[in-house]
Amino acid sequence: MRSIWTGAIGFGLVNIPVKLYSATQGSELDLDMLDKKDLSNIRFKRVNENTGKEVAWENIVRGYKLNDRYVVLTDEDFKKASPEKTKVIAIEEFVKETEIDGIYYETPYYLEPEKSGGRAYVLLRDALHKTGMVGFGSFVMRNKEGLCLIKPMEDILVLNRIRWGQEIRSTEEIKVPDSAPKPAEMKMAMELIKQLSGPFDIAKYRDTYSDELLALIKAKARGKAPKAPLRVVHKAKSEDLLSQLKASLGGKKKAG
Structure with a gap:
């Protein structure tokens, strides 16, 4: 596997250097889009809206439209916005996992310790096992801040990205009858x-x-x-x- 993020877990004054790996992979078949006439592959190009010409990746920048003009942002700008967050998974508190509703769960990742963080990693893992708690905090990945929880799974630590409260839609428009069952x-x-009912085993599915x-x-x-x-x-x-x-x-x- 290839790591997609490197940084550290921080709780209290403890700092654990880690690598982040995607914990999931799609089970659907990888289907290509083809031209019906001769079955040639369909390619998508990044085209300049004004000239109609293709733009190379190295010439593409990101920008935010403000007062009818674009402000261009560089990788350094994203880091400067909050440098302490870009490389640290900050555990703010420890909570019971049952307190977090399943609707907030988004994406799971595996956490692997760097050599220098091995002992602290094992300490955190075993302490979470013994207390039955999970670490809850935040981190930044791909220029997007998100909430997360860290929990032990067998011998490793798993990070689950958690949705923000404001991302969950209101249920007010969902109509449910108020009649009680007999x-x-x-x-x-x-x-x-x-x-x-029976013991849960995901391998059956x-x-x-x-x-x-x-x-x-x-x-x-x-x-x-x-x-x-x-x-x-x-x-x-x-x-x-x-x-x-x-x-x-x-x-x-x-x-x-």
């Missing part, structure tokens, strides 16, 4: 939840759509007509909610 319906729903799409691609490459997989759609025999719940409980328990 006691019998609630009892059946709780029984169904209990029947489908797989992006099967990509697998099936790849099988279709391979079949077309061999000149065979791909067959659509049989989809079994279970429809309720009754529109009555209680009847649907009873029928669900009578079925087999979900695999796994």
